[in-house]
Amino acid sequence: MKKNLAAACRFIIDTLILGAILFFVLIIKNSILAETAKNNFPDILYSALYILYFYMPIFYALSVIEIFSYSIRKQNLKFSNLILLLFILITMLAFVQPVLFSQREKIENKIMLNESVNPELEKAVQLPEILENIKADTEKFLQDLNNACKKSYICYLIFVAVFFFLVFSFWSFTVNVKWKILNVIIIFALFRFFLFLYAYICSTENFNYFSSVFGSEKYARGVLYLTVTGIGLLLFIKGFIVTKITKRKKQK
Amino acid sequence: MKDYIKQSIFILIYFLIAFVFCSVIYMAQENFFQVIPPFKNDYAISGMIIFFIKYIPAFQISMILMYYSITLGKYPETSFNKHSPFILQWIKRIFILCIISSFFYIIFTEGIKPGLEKKQNKIRQLSVRYSEYIANAAKAMKSAVYLAAESYADNALNIWKDSSEAQALKDQAAIALEKAPERKNSPQTENNLIIPANLTAEKSLLIAESRMMTEDFYTAKYYASIAVKLSGNNKKLKQKAEDLEKKCAEKIDQGFDSVLINKTQKEFDEKKKAYEAFTGGNYIRAYYSFMKIYQETSIGNKYDPDAERYLQASKEKLLNQIFFINELENIPNFDSVRNIKFAVVSKSGTKKLDISGIYFFYSKEQNKVYLSDVIYSQHKYNGAIDFQIKIPYARFFETDVNGEKKLIMQITGMSRDNEFETITPEITAGIYGGNIYEPVSLNMSMEDFKLIIAALKGLNSMTLPELYQFRRSAERFDFDKKIYHREILLRLADKLLFLILSITAAIIAFRFRQPHKTKFKKSLLLFLPLFPYVSYIAAESIKQIFVLIAAAIVNAIPALSVFIGLFILIVIFVILTFILYNIKGNKPA
Numbered sequence: 112m113k114k115n116l117a118a119a120c121r122f123i124i125d126t127l128i129l130g131a132i133l134f135f136v137l138i139i140k141n142s143i144l145a146e147t148a149k150n151n152f153p154d155i156l157y158s159a160l161y162i163l164y165f166y167m168p169i170f171y172a173l174s175v176i177e178i179f180s181y182s183i184r185k186q187n188l189k190f191s192n193l194i195l196l197l198f199i200l201i202t203m204l205a206f207v208q209p210v211l212f213s214q215r216e217k218i219e220n221k222i223m224l225n226e227s228v229n230p231e232l233e234k235a236v237q238l239p240e241i242l243e244n245i246k247a248d249t250e251k252f253l254q255d256l257n258n259a260c261k262k263s264y265i266c267y268l269i270f271v272a273v274f275f276f277l278v279f280s281f282w283s284f285t286v287n288v289k290w291k292i293l294n295v296i297i298i299f300a301l302f303r304f305f306l307f308l309y310a311y312i313c314s315t316e317n318f319n320y321f322s323s324v325f326g327s328e329k330y331a332r333g334v335l336y337l338t339v340t341g342i343g344l345l346l347f348i349k350g351f352i353v354t355k356i357t358k359r360k361k362q363k
Numbered sequence: 364m365k366d367y368i369k370q371s372i373f374i375l376i377y378f379l380i381a382f383v384f385c386s387v388i389y390m391a392q393e394n395f396f397q398v399i400p401p402f403k404n405d406y407a408i409s410g411m412i413i414f415f416i417k418y419i420p421a422f423q424i425s426m427i428l429m430y431y432s433i434t435l436g437k438y439p440e441t442s443f444n445k446h447s448p449f450i451l452q453w454i455k456r457i458f459i460l461c462i463i464s465s466f467f468y469i470i471f472t473e474g475i476k477p478g479l480e481k482k483q484n485k486i487r488q489l490s491v492r493y494s495e496y497i498a499n500a501a502k503a504m505k506s507a508v509y510l511a512a513e514s515y516a517d518n519a520l521n522i523w524k525d526s527s528e529a530q531a532l533k534d535q536a537a538i539a540l541e542k543a544p545e546r547k548n549s550p551q552t553e554n555n556l557i558i559p560a561n562l563t564a565e566k567s568l569l570i571a572e573s574r575m576m577t578e579d580f581y582t583a584k585y586y587a588s589i590a591v592k593l594s595g596n597n598k599k600l601k602q603k604a605e606d607l608e609k610k611c612a613e614k615i616d617q618g619f620d621s622v623l624i625n626k627t628q629k630e631f632d633e634k635k636k637a638y639e640a641f642t643g644g645n646y647i648r649a650y651y652s653f654m655k656i657y658q659e660t661s662i663g664n665k666y667d668p669d670a671e672r673y674l675q676a677s678k679e680k681l682l683n684q685i686f687f688i689n690e691l692e693n694i695p696n697f698d699s700v701r702n703i704k705f706a707v708v709s710k711s712g713t714k715k716l717d718i719s720g721i722y723f724f725y726s727k728e729q730n731k732v733y734l735s736d737v738i739y740s741q742h743k744y745n746g747a748i749d750f751q752i753k754i755p756y757a758r759f760f761e762t763d764v765n766g767e768k769k770l771i772m773q774i775t776g777m778s779r780d781n782e783f784e785t786i787t788p789e790i791t792a793g794i795y796g797g798n799i800y801e802p803v804s805l806n807m808s809m810e811d812f813k814l815i816i817a818a819l820k821g822l823n824s825m826t827l828p829e830l831y832q833f834r835r836s837a838e839r840f841d842f843d844k845k846i847y848h849r850e851i852l853l854r855l856a857d858k859l860l861f862l863i864l865s866i867t868a869a870i871i872a873f874r875f876r877q878p879h880k881t882k883f884k885k886s887l888l889l890f891l892p893l894f895p896y897v898s899y900i901a902a903e904s905i906k907q908i909f910v911l912i913a914a915a916i917v918n919a920i921p922a923l924s925v926f927i928g929l930f931i932l933i934v935i936f937v938i939l940t941f942i943l944y945n946i947k948g949n950k951p952a
Contacts, residue, residue, distance in 0.1 A: 136908060139915045184874055231846060236914050239903050290887055292432040292875040300893045303900070
């Protein structure tokens, strides 16, 4: 029982840790940059929460990846573990995240943060180019997720189901090669690549082009979802085959 | 021992490959459009090295991850027991590696990088200047100012010797000049004086006496005064010289009415006035008067050594107050990339300076700095403005006042030959208390000024000692001290973070090591470039978090920020060391 729950517990703890780090960073950043005379602490707190809620889906994905990395090391990810992990991930995405998004809208009006006009300080805490790019790509993905949630719940569910299926299919890399560290590196790089690709394809300019090719925006999205699901399925199949082969080798 | 050699050769080759890899990427993304061809190689090489230095931590992390995750797979699980001799040996090795690589990293980041950044800055500036010269030369050619065109082309050639463009412009200008020779300026009158060398007291007294005989009292007095100075312990000689000097002074004061033989009354009056101006400290008056006398006598092919001498003396004195605008002609152009803004804060008030253009003139005797478009203002302690003046051109030089170095700013420029050709500051606010012909003394040294410029050029090109030095005086020049505290903290923290990340990488490499008795597939090496990429993202993210923490610490307690920031990192380092020390393998199944 304990072992079956391990992955799920890890997932929650990881998400909380990642959230806490971002929250901490945001609070520091806000309290440095905001003019403290005009802002009181609740404002800083709200604005941090506002961004934190927005970033939660990425943390779920990162937590899943972290569990995969851990399982590469310990090789303890069993089928029951995966099912429980999937269950908790679905709960988070389907029920908790929409609540967070709606909370976010409520906070939006409350934030009265005056950003500092100290350009030197802003420059000093500015992200380096590579992180800035990652941030932009991530935000594009999250913004689309948020918009889907605003549009309709079904839309959101489909969106989330497709993309988190892809993230979940990264599982196949946990059984990829014997050089464990490479598996971890590949998973992280792949996740980054996925974000980049998503931002690239779904940028307004490119997406308009795809829409014109496929007739309408709906079809273009449909094709995108199908492709992503297809890739996810392929990865799963690959993973299953590899596990079967290694099992057979062991039995021999 | 053999193992160590093998390992160091591996590391060396790895970093060489990394360097080549970085160079290729750098060359592919950099287009060098702002650099002129003669500097391209220098610029590219320094750019490559800077680019490589930026990625050293990522390469170090990925090296540790790859190397140890593979090599540890060679050993059976049983050798990875807690505190086993093998593990301790391995930890020792990791530490040696980390310390050596940190040492190299410090050399690269603190020793090599700032110099290269400075070099790149200079090349960029020279390139900009070169294209300005070419543009100006072409413009001058178009408006038929050939002399200016030639000098612009010459300046361009000074930067780039083999520039065909500049050479062509110069040739064109030269041809045009030959056709129109009248455009050439008349040669400038030079006031080169021959002052007799190896003067002794006796010799100068002799000259003085002989001059006295010819009723040339100015020269006589001059040599008599030299004799007084040189006489030293010879009291007899000194007395004689002093008497003579006194006599001459009397004669000069009397106005020569009784000894008017060769010269007209007017000439002597002029000389007397000039002399009085000189002794009264009005060097501007004295200089131009002596200049006039000197020019008049030299027209008549007469030689008036005292006019010449006093001209030289008054010129020297004058140049302590103002500068000659003729000097500005030799300045190719002012470097006006960025405004230099600073203030000199003292108890009495604040002197603020805003300089648009700057030009450094280095010579053996004195380093001078020419400035253009300076706004100089003085504020009271409470911030109220005393006055503000706009100075078209100014000159900086350094003097020693009671052993304390002070920067003198001359705010008025005058022509060398024409009294009425001046560039004077314009008072834009308040009442300027001082005399505009008097220089402004700033309570700072040339070294401070250079540091300010270095600071304005960007923190990257400042070395750690420069930062440390400037941090102390930053507040005096109205700079935000916090910037320098933070930069020092981040520079030091960068090295500690490098150590911390290396050790973290070692821990990760251990935990994700290859299982025992598995063969390493060579085809996996294709994925190697992924390692530095992911490592770089991870390293930058961690660094960024620390940058934020550092900014917060510096904001809260600037004075202790360096200690607190480093203390946090040292604690993390100790914790990681503890984890590394207690590392152990999986339990045997």
